[in-house]
Amino acid sequence: MTSPVAGPDRPIALVVHxxxxxxxxxxxxxxxxxxxxxxxxRTVVLDVASAGYRPAMTRKEWEAYxxxxxxxxxxxxxxAALVVQARALVFVYPSVWFGLxxxxxxxxxxTLVPGVAFTIGPDGRVxxxxxxxxxxxxxxxxxxxxxxxxxxxxGGRRTLLRALRLDAPRRVRTRWVGLPAAGAAAGGVxxxxxxxxxxxxxxx
Amino acid sequence: MNVVVVFCHxxxxxxxxxxxxxxxxxxxxxxxxxxxxxxxxxxxxxxxHRLVLERADAVAFVYPTWWSxxxxxxxxxxxxxxPEPFAGETPRRPAFPGIRRLAVVTTHGSSRxxxxxxxxxxxLLLTRALPGACHPRCRVSWHAxxxxxxxxxxxxxxxxxxxxxxxxxxxxxxx
Numbered sequence: 357m358t359s360p361v362a363g364p365d366r367p368i369a370l371v372v373h374x375x376x377x378x379x380x381x382x383x384x385x386x387x388x389x390x391x392x393x394x395x396x397x398r399t400v401v402l403d404v405a406s407a408g409y410r411p412a413m414t415r416k417e418w419e420a421y422x423x424x425x426x427x428x429x430x431x432x433x434x435x436a437a438l439v440v441q442a443r444a445l446v447f448v449y450p451s452v453w454f455g456l457x458x459x460x461x462x463x464x465x466x467t468l469v470p471g472v473a474f475t476i477g478p479d480g481r482v483x484x485x486x487x488x489x490x491x492x493x494x495x496x497x498x499x500x501x502x503x504x505x506x507x508x509x510x511g512g513r514r515t516l517l518r519a520l521r522l523d524a525p526r527r528v529r530t531r532w533v534g535l536p537a538a539g540a541a542a543g544g545v546x547x548x549x550x551x552x553x554x555x556x557x558x559x560x
Numbered sequence: 561m562n563v564v565v566v567f568c569h570x571x572x573x574x575x576x577x578x579x580x581x582x583x584x585x586x587x588x589x590x591x592x593x594x595x596x597x598x599x600x601x602x603x604x605x606x607x608x609h610r611l612v613l614e615r616a617d618a619v620a621f622v623y624p625t626w627w628s629x630x631x632x633x634x635x636x637x638x639x640x641x642x643p644e645p646f647a648g649e650t651p652r653r654p655a656f657p658g659i660r661r662l663a664v665v666t667t668h669g670s671s672r673x674x675x676x677x678x679x680x681x682x683x684l685l686l687t688r689a690l691p692g693a694c695h696p697r698c699r700v701s702w703h704a705x706x707x708x709x710x711x712x713x714x715x716x717x718x719x720x721x722x723x724x725x726x727x728x729x730x731x732x733x734x735x
Binding site for chain 2: 411412413414415417418419452453454455456457458459460461462463464465466468476480482498499500501504508509511512514515518519520522536537539540
């Protein structure tokens, strides 16, 4: 977790980084995202793929899910405290089978619990809880080319820009920056993509 | 027949664990070889699980849908165990050519409509992407209980009965 020098008045952009370390391209994408966001936001980076973050929900966490205190782990609690303040949520990750890697999906499962991302009313209806959120963005690299990814449904994009969006205010902005066939991409293509990440996030 | 049941849920007290038992019992009674992979609990390696899938005739996934997809632990397992092809790579043969039957049993807290809006990422992964790694004529089926959070006991019972009947359809050859 890093907190760059910034005025306290700027809104928070929470960047959830899920490239395993070391990963040169992942690091470039993270740097580009942060540099794009920094003029407008106070950027906070959570590195979930390193430092032994556990994606699996435990039995105790599952049992606590629908109680007043669904979060048992202090690390998860610190992440949730940032999520509820965040004006922008930005996900930087390598797509696995067109979707989120397990560690990032586990982060959603464990962090975005009732009382954080949504509330459940007495009638059982789910209501959005991310009141501060104004923007959601994803930055990812795919193994497959664009056509195959589109045919497969682009699951990660759906999860973040559709499922997660339901818990944000209606006027939330969304951005998606993806590099298909990343493993085979030429240097120039990668450089242009990194530039695009910074530009897109500067406009978030 | 070799049937592999891939189960993922943190609690043995859950409805999803009950569904797993309702599926497994008739398979065992029918004399089939059933391998239960309890994902998120064990310490077995991806390589060991890949060997299990290489010998499988049929695979059933049993898990709760969270955030429109598989739980984090199961997502991680799929990434580690099912080889994902690179762009332009045409594998000479699929990774698990013996798998001719794939079934998915899952519960959704929210309604079918909400799940459609959310984008059904889990369904896309298991019923569209992964069959590409199985036998070319692998048959795939989806069995979902929507609105679990508000489901009356009778609806849960009917769904569990349906899952039990699935066993006969999953094991397509006699033991």
